[in-house]
Amino acid sequence: MTVEHVTAAVRPATPRQRAARAARNGGEPTLEFAERVPYDAYVHASTLHGLQQPLSDDPGEMSFLMVSQIMELYFGLTCHELRHAQRELRANRIWDALPPLRRAALHLEGLNAAWQGLRWMTPADFNRFRNLLGEGSGFQSAMYRHLEFLLGLRDPALIRPFRRQTEVYAGLTATLEAPSLWDDVVALLARRGFAVPADLLDRDVAAEHESHPAVEAAWVRIYADGGPDNHLRLLGEALTEVAERFGDWRWHHLKAVQRAMGAKVGSGGSAGLAWLQRSMARVVFPELWSARTAM
Numbered sequence: 001m002t003v004e005h006v007t008a009a010v011r012p013a014t015p016r017q018r019a020a021r022a023a024r025n026g027g028e029p030t031l032e033f034a035e036r037v038p039y040d041a042y043v044h045a046s047t048l049h050g051l052q053q054p055l056s057d058d059p060g061e062m063s064f065l066m067v068s069q070i071m072e073l074y075f076g077l078t079c080h081e082l083r084h085a086q087r088e089l090r091a092n093r094i095w096d097a098l099p100p101l102r103r104a105a106l107h108l109e110g111l112n113a114a115w116q117g118l119r120w121m122t123p124a125d126f127n128r129f130r131n132l133l134g135e136g137s138g139f140q141s142a143m144y145r146h147l148e149f150l151l152g153l154r155d156p157a158l159i160r161p162f163r164r165q166t167e168v169y170a171g172l173t174a175t176l177e178a179p180s181l182w183d184d185v186v187a188l189l190a191r192r193g194f195a196v197p198a199d200l201l202d203r204d205v206a207a208e209h210e211s212h213p214a215v216e217a218a219w220v221r222i223y224a225d226g227g228p229d230n231h232l233r234l235l236g237e238a239l240t241e242v243a244e245r246f247g248d249w250r251w252h253h254l255k256a257v258q259r260a261m262g263a264k265v266g267s268g269g270s271a272g273l274a275w276l277q278r279s280m281a282r283v284v285f286p287e288l289w290s291a292r293t294a295m
Helices: 003-009 015-024 038-043 059-090 094-118 123-133 142-150 156-162 166-177 181-191 198-202 213-224 231-261 273-279 286-294
Strands: none
Touching: 059 094, 059 123, 059 142, 059 181, 094 231, 123 231, 142 156, 142 166, 156 166, 181 198, 181 213, 181 231, 213 231, 213 286, 231 273, 231 286
């Protein structure tokens, strides 16, 4: 839905108008509306609650379906914040990049909390409806791929499943080919005078999760300055929080799979647990971690 459609359905109210309404209502909430309830017009709650379409009568499937949808929303929200941070970093506004990064870390906490809704699921519970998913798998989440690519975990092969979804494929291709958040951070360090080799500013995506000595040395220098005005150090800590919370999500994912299906082959054709274990070896913001050994 476009912004125009939202604003057409929601009528803005000034503080004076809200106070006048409260006075007319004697402090009670408004109970009569000429049209759609304003909350639903803004949040689209009725639409959200109509998106759950289980394929079986098993009561546990609703948990699986809704938690998956909640995670999709958190993927999108985190991507929104990371792109905001990228715009600020490209404009050399480090201080202004900190709030969206901190919000992203909090959104990732919410994402991690969503796993709690599936802790009840044993293999027997999952098997009651798993066959109905066919080849459907979280591996096929386009928004999760956007999130990975933004964090610097870029693999061109992972957009192949979307080739026949033209708009989705185009969006993923654009994110894959654009600089990641970490690319923007490294470019910022170069602009701030750190000895970052020019070829590192166009790092091959296959090597993006590997640590480079020059970037590592830059972070060692940055952290050596403990002054309150060291915005680069604050940036490093905000990025660390994002990386940690994302790592937590990958760990919780692995444990949820292990709990619900053990080491069975994944629904989407992957090796399941083994695939997730290998993917966890790809490090987000690698030099930010390797530099700590030299600090």
